[in-house]
Amino acid sequence: MTTLDQLLDDLQEEGDRLRALVAGLDADGWATPTPAAGWTVATQVAHLAWTDEVAVLAAGSVTPEGKVAWDEVVTGAMQDPEGFVDAGAHEVAALPPADLLARWDAGRTALAEALRAFPAGQRLPWFGPPMSPTSMATARFMETWAHALDVHEALGRAPEPTDRIRHVAHLGVRTRGFSFATHGLEVPAEEPRVELTAPGGETWTWGPEEATESVTGPAHDFCLLVTQRVHRDDTRLVAVGEGAERWLAIAQCFAGPPGEGRSRRG
Template sequence: MSVLDDVLADLTAEGDALRSLVAGLDDAGWARPTPAEGWSIATTVGHLAWTDEVAVLAAGAHTAEGKAAWDDVVLGAIADPDGFVDAGALTVGATAPADLLARWDAGRAALATALHAVPEGQKMPWFGPPMSPTSMATARFMETWAHALDVHDALGVPAQASDRIRHVAHIGVRTRGFSFANNGLEAPGGEVRVELTAPNGEVWTWGADDASERVSGSAWDFCRLVTQRVHRDDTDLVAAGEGAEQWLRIAQAFAGPAGGGRAATGGAA
């Protein structure tokens, strides 16, 4: 099994878990607001479905017909850079629940097929830097997981941690430089040693063992932080070094403008 297949298997499992959570909701349930301002549960699933469909178009941009379809997406984003993504989420989210789930199911299956069809060694265009199929699948996992947390919050149902979140942790570490640049700051030089305790008790590590700047704690809290689903002060993360602490204050693993994150609740979760 390839690395892409491994990531897609985890993406499927994460999507299946969210689908099971929302499939039995009534209309009032679908309309429940999530912590994402202006977004209901239906909007959230609509966003995931819409983004999967857009990712399918990006994956097909290596053909002439596919490039034309992707160019149309880019023109739409240029025409409304601030509202393009929200418009897609709101439009698809307004679909009847059964149709919305069917659309999401179709998009998830189409994405796996499209990513496998990207020529080997070729990257696909995106709204940020071009991405490999594996990177796209990892990004889709991160977003699916993060938005699932919003749905869990909306329903008051605790989310269950799994070791699949290693994908999110990996992106969170790799986007350290982006987090600084996205806030108009220069990233401190040198490596940061990151040591995170996985749900299964294993310790995941990144960076040189002798790095002076260090971050440690639970992978669960780190992943929630880099997807801005928890305030820094409500995590169990420990930072050694001014640069490491600054990073945790602005960490952002997803593309787009610097997010405002979540308000502090007064203590680590």
């Protein structure tokens, strides 16, 4: 099994878990506010559906007809760079729940097919740097996991952590430089050693063994932090070194301007 196949299988499972949670909700359940300001459960699911559809259009841009469709998406984003994504989510969220789920199901299937069929060695255009199919699948997994957390929290549920979050942890480490850059800060020269304990008990590592700075602790806490679903002070992560601690204070693995993060509990 290739890395892409594993990613897509994990993405399918993560999406299936969220779908099972929301499928039986009534109208009030779909309208439940989530931690994202102005977003309901329906908006969260709609955002995932809309972004999957846009990613399919990006994958289709390798054909002349597909490029026209993708260029229309880019034009729309340029006309409203700050509100484009929210507008897409709210538009899809207005659908009846059954239609919203059907649209998300279709988009999930189409995305997996498009990424598996994408020409080897090429990259998909995106709103930031172009992405390989594997990178796109990783990004879609991260978003699905993070937005599912918001839905679970809104509904008073706590999903069981799984080792699938390794994809989020990997992305969190890879975006260390971006976290500093998006705050207009210089990236510390020394790369820290990262050692995280997976939900299943395995130790996941990144970075040089000889590094003098490090980040250690539960992988789940790290993933919550880099997706800004928890305040730094509410994690069990241990940072050694000024650069490592500065990173955890601003860690962000999703694209866009600096997120507001979460308030400290209590």
